[in-house]
Amino acid sequence: MKHNFGAGPCILPKEVFQEASQAVIEFNNTGLSILEISHRSKEFEQVVVEAEALVRELLNVPADYSVLFLQGGASQQFAMVPMNLLPEGGKAAYLDTGVWATKAAKEASKLGHVEIVASSSDKNYTYIPKDYSVPSDAAYFHFTSNNTIYGTEVFERPNVGIPVVSDMSSDIFSRVIDVSEYDLIYAGAQKNMGPAGVTLVIIKNELLGKSGRTIPAIFDYQAHAKAGSMYNTPPVYSIYVSMLNLRWLKAKGGVSVIEQENIVKARTLYEEIDRNTLFKGTADKDDRSRMNITFVMENPEQEAAFLELAKERGLVGIKGHRSVGGFRASVYNALTISSINALVDAMREFEENTVK
């Protein structure tokens, strides 16, 4: 058995894989595979309707927001956000908390003026900047709620007084959020919602079609909203598998239940990182992510040996991102506490065999 700590695409529940694989053979007694049915068929329309309803229910999305299933990943949203929200000659404010935030700001800077209100690049993004002010004339404020690479997370929406846009790719559905505090939320599915290939966008309707720019329809939120995420052929299978995963989450009791599990999972691993004399966390304690747990060894020369032990134990995907080094355990919703315990056991064993 493997314990998949991969950062994305990520672990999904076994039941979801089973049902998803069944639908490849035959979907819903149609005599057809999910891979060959028309996206306009009533069977698939029901999938989109249910997926949207589950997003709305699980996140308590207010009625005056649209829920869209798009393509191009979170990276396409880096460009779509300014295309749709930043008027010609306008200004946008970005919080720089890592590679993804930087990329988002860079795309916006191609379409207007970007003000970086604060950055934690001085300490390799190991913390979330707290004291900054946001220009009141900016069209929107953008921040990354969970920094997948550095293992930092913003648990409270910054109070900035202008429309707020958040990249929640790696912590959406992991904790309770108040969607009404945001104007636009986006997330590539492959971190916590489903497989790669679909991107969730939740946008306040009053922002649709408001930038004053002429933008290609395929990049226009309004075109996708009007078409109910069927402006063109949607990523049928990715939406279907995401829907199965959201059903699983609902059956578990929803986001507030998974949040409690995620708190326990993260605490268990951080406690071992802090206790174990060989390991140390890389992120500031106050800003530690519950989804991506980054840590290194006091003696980096031992890291290869620990990775070897991890491999023997079936612990997959814990090598840290090259810009941080060491290890990163991504502990998304479907990862169980038993996988956390397997990692903690390996860390303990490594310590016992190392320190005499």
Ligand SMILES: *Cc1c(COP(=O)(O)O)cnc(C)c1O
């Ligand atoms: C993975 C990730 C991205 C990039 O997502 P793609 O879907 O590959 O474009 C962007 N932002 C965050 C926070 C991520 O974790």
